[in-house]
Amino acid sequence: MFIEPTRRREPPHLRTGWIEIICGSMFSGKTEELIRRLTRARIARLSVRIFKPALDTRYHEENIVSHSALTIHSKPVQTAAQILNLADGCDVVGIDEAQFFDQEIVEVCNTLANQGQRVIVAGLDMDFAGQPFGCMPQLMGIAEFITKVHAICVVCGDVASYSYRLVPSQERVLLGETDSYEARCRRCFHLGDAASSKEWAYEDAKNEDH
Ligand SMILES: Nc1ncnc2c1ncn2[C@@H]1O[C@H](COP(=O)(O)OP(=O)(O)O)[C@@H](O)[C@H]1O
Numbered sequence: 001m002f003i004e005p006t007r008r009r010e011p012p013h014l015r016t017g018w019i020e021i022i023c024g025s026m027f028s029g030k031t032e033e034l035i036r037r038l039t040r041a042r043i044a045r046l047s048v049r050i051f052k053p054a055l056d057t058r059y060h061e062e063n064i065v066s067h068s069a070l071t072i073h074s075k076p077v078q079t080a081a082q083i084l085n086l087a088d089g090c091d092v093v094g095i096d097e098a099q100f101f102d103q104e105i106v107e108v109c110n111t112l113a114n115q116g117q118r119v120i121v122a123g124l125d126m127d128f129a130g131q132p133f134g135c136m137p138q139l140m141g142i143a144e145f146i147t148k149v150h151a152i153c154v155v156c157g158d159v160a161s162y163s164y165r166l167v168p169s170q171e172r173v174l175l176g177e178t179d180s181y182e183a184r185c186r187r188c189f190h191l192g193d194a195a196s197s198k199e200w201a202y203e204d205a206k207n208e209d210h
């Protein structure tokens with residue numbers, strides 16, 4: 001579990017900021033972990049501002065919502081540059097679904113951290129094709145702390161780090177949840193449609209015996 005570095009209450013011009021990345025596949029707990037860290041920052045009476053890309057309207061127009069229905073209020077923004085102005089003067093900046101921002105987000109996060117702010121960024125590290133997603137590799141390159149979280153493969157129950165797309169679109173950006181994506185391990189991701197959750201039938205039958 002990530003334990004945040006102790007932060008003394010220095011005057012703003014003496015503060016050191018930093019960048020934390022929370023990455024992984026869909027359903028791996030990125031949003032839950034982001035909400036956990038932001039909630040703890042609020043308990044520490046730090047001022048917190050939270051952002052997400054305006055295109056992410058999947059569960060709610062404004063709130064960030066996890067697959068397990070944890071929720072926290074956020075400000076949807078069209079561009080990364082807007083975050084710089086809106087986050088001015090706060091202690092902690094939270095950003096969800098960072099993979100949807102363009103490369104400008106890298107400079108924005110750097111500037112915030114250089115100003116002494118703590119920046120916590122959650123995003124998909126890989127797209128549906130198993131390729132690094134947009135700005136995420138660059139963000140990881142400049143971050144002080146990186147946490148990779150994992151889902152459970154819905155086919156075999158192993159640790160999952162891939163997001164398998166269930167619908168035929170080849171567009172990189174396609175909003176969705178369990179209707180369009182499954183968390184899968186490396187093996188089941190590459191097996192593609194040949195892998196199916198029927199493999200669970202054996203385990204389910206065994207569990208019913210007990
Ligand atoms: N295959 C799965 N593996 C793990 N958790 C899953 C899976 N499918 C649904 N969940 C649920 O999703 C929650 C994580 O949701 P969330 O934090 O929104 O993930 P992410 O932001 O990484 O997509 C888990 O706590 C669990 O309740």
Ligand SMILES: Cc1cn([C@H]2C[C@H](O)[C@@H](COP(=O)(O)O)O2)c(=O)[nH]c1=O
Nearest residue numbers: 025026027127128163172173174175176
């Ligand atoms: C893999 C992949 C995902 N997306 C979309 C699908 C969801 O709307 C979000 C990811 O949300 P989560 O909080 O990580 O579950 O991204 C996409 O547009 N393209 C992809 O390749």
Ligand SMILES: [Zn+2]
Nearest residue numbers: 153156185188
């Ligand atoms: Zn698997």
